[in-house]
Amino acid sequence: MIVFPNAKINLGLNITEKRPDGYHNLETVFYPVHIEDALEVVPLNDSDKEFNLQVFGTSIAGNPEDNLVVKAYYLLKERFNLPAISIFLQKNIPSGAGMGGGSSDGAFMLKLLNDKFSLNLSDDELEVFAAKLGADCPFFIKNKPTFATGTGNVFLEINISLKGLYILIIKPEIFVSTRDAFSLIKPAFPEKSIKEIIQSPVEEWKDNLINDFEKSVFAQYPEIGKAKEKLYEAGAIYASMSGSGSSLYGLFKAPVENPELIFQDYFIWQGEL
Numbered sequence: 001m002i003v004f005p006n007a008k009i010n011l012g013l014n015i016t017e018k019r020p021d022g023y024h025n026l027e028t029v030f031y032p033v034h035i036e037d038a039l040e041v042v043p044l045n046d047s048d049k050e051f052n053l054q055v056f057g058t059s060i061a062g063n064p065e066d067n068l069v070v071k072a073y074y075l076l077k078e079r080f081n082l083p084a085i086s087i088f089l090q091k092n093i094p095s096g097a098g099m100g101g102g103s104s105d106g107a108f109m110l111k112l113l114n115d116k117f118s119l120n121l122s123d124d125e126l127e128v129f130a131a132k133l134g135a136d137c138p139f140f141i142k143n144k145p146t147f148a149t150g151t152g153n154v155f156l157e158i159n160i161s162l163k164g165l166y167i168l169i170i171k172p173e174i175f176v177s178t179r180d181a182f183s184l185i186k187p188a189f190p191e192k193s194i195k196e197i198i199q200s201p202v203e204e205w206k207d208n209l210i211n212d213f214e215k216s217v218f219a220q221y222p223e224i225g226k227a228k229e230k231l232y233e234a235g236a237i238y239a240s241m242s243g244s245g246s247s248l249y250g251l252f253k254a255p256v257e258n259p260e261l262i263f264q265d266y267f268i269w270q271g272e273l
């Protein structure tokens with residue numbers, strides 16, 4: 001069985017409060033985008049191993065046991081009698097980019113195992129398992145535009161469609177630590193909620209829809225801030241960093257021609273929303 005875990009972008013991101021457990025409450029809109037990994041599971045016969053993982057494409061740091069697809073397998077194996085499996089993962093989504101690629105792989109693994117081995121878990125139950133894998137994971141179970149609060153785990157499905165627009169995603173060769181990015185923020189509630197702002201036309205988002213991580217991340221890595229300006233120069237009607245970076249996206253009315261000439265040596269992906 002093969003599935004295609006997709007990425008997400010954040011439409012606005014407000015860090016509202018620091019919690020007693022050290023985590024932060026936030027408000028954001030998660031929006032799915034079609035850049036995809038590929039994840040396949042087949043039975044593993046004649047082996048004394050419980051799993052075998054092969055990763056292709058972009059490399060991921062860490063041991064196989066640290067991979068979120070393997071963590072997802074063990075999470076379900078604690079409760080269900082799962083057989084040994086071979087896992088093939090083609091990584092296309094840049095890792096640690098604020099695009100939720102690893103989180104999506106983990107969530108899609110839960111869904112795949114649920115279907116393949118007829119575990120009969122509901123989406124709500126899968127979301128509970130996904131929350132144990134990481135803050136961003138539960139969103140990818142239903143995978144629909146969502147207004148998220150709490151640590152990013154309390155969901156309200158929202159009615160927003162960016163269909164017809166084009167998206168250009170870029171990522172400089174800079175790694176931003178999510179943990180460090182949070183530590184540089186002074187949490188505050190925004191004057192106007194993201195939920196309200198995104199009901200206005202996209203052309204009006206530029207000065208209103210804010211990602212709170214941008215200020216400190218751009219101060220630390222001016223190149224990322226300059227890349228955002230270049231997205232506007234290329235004609236974006238709205239541009240932002242996604243999550244804690246370092247990826248950025250621009251929304252456009254028409255595809256950008258030859259983006260590789262503007263963003264040399266960057267990861268680049270362009271598609272229709």
Ligand SMILES: C[C@@](CO)(OP(=O)(O)O)[C@H](O)COP(=O)(O)OP(=O)(O)OC[C@H]1O[C@@H](n2ccc(N)nc2=O)[C@H](O)[C@@H]1O
Pocket residue numbers: 010013022023024025026028097098099100103134135136137150151152178179182242243244245
């Ligand atoms: C901020 C977001 C917005 O989408 O960033 P991106 O990962 O997309 O960049 C996410 O909520 C990130 O989710 P995720 O990347 O799954 O975070 P985790 O691995 O669970 O946490 C990494 C670290 O970030 C901090 N953290 C994370 C989430 C949160 N609500 N408050 C925090 O303070 C904690 O220090 C934690 O140890």
Ligand SMILES: Nc1ncnc2c1ncn2[C@@H]1O[C@H](COP(=O)(O)OP(=O)(O)O)[C@@H](O)[C@H]1O
Pocket residue numbers: 060061062066067068069091094095096097098099100101102103104105106136178243245
């Ligand atoms: N299947 C996977 N794909 C990508 N990263 C993974 C995966 N499994 C575990 N990770 C780890 O998760 C972290 C990045 O998570 P990811 O969701 O891709 O990025 P982000 O949280 O920035 O959106 C990295 O530290 C990486 O080592």
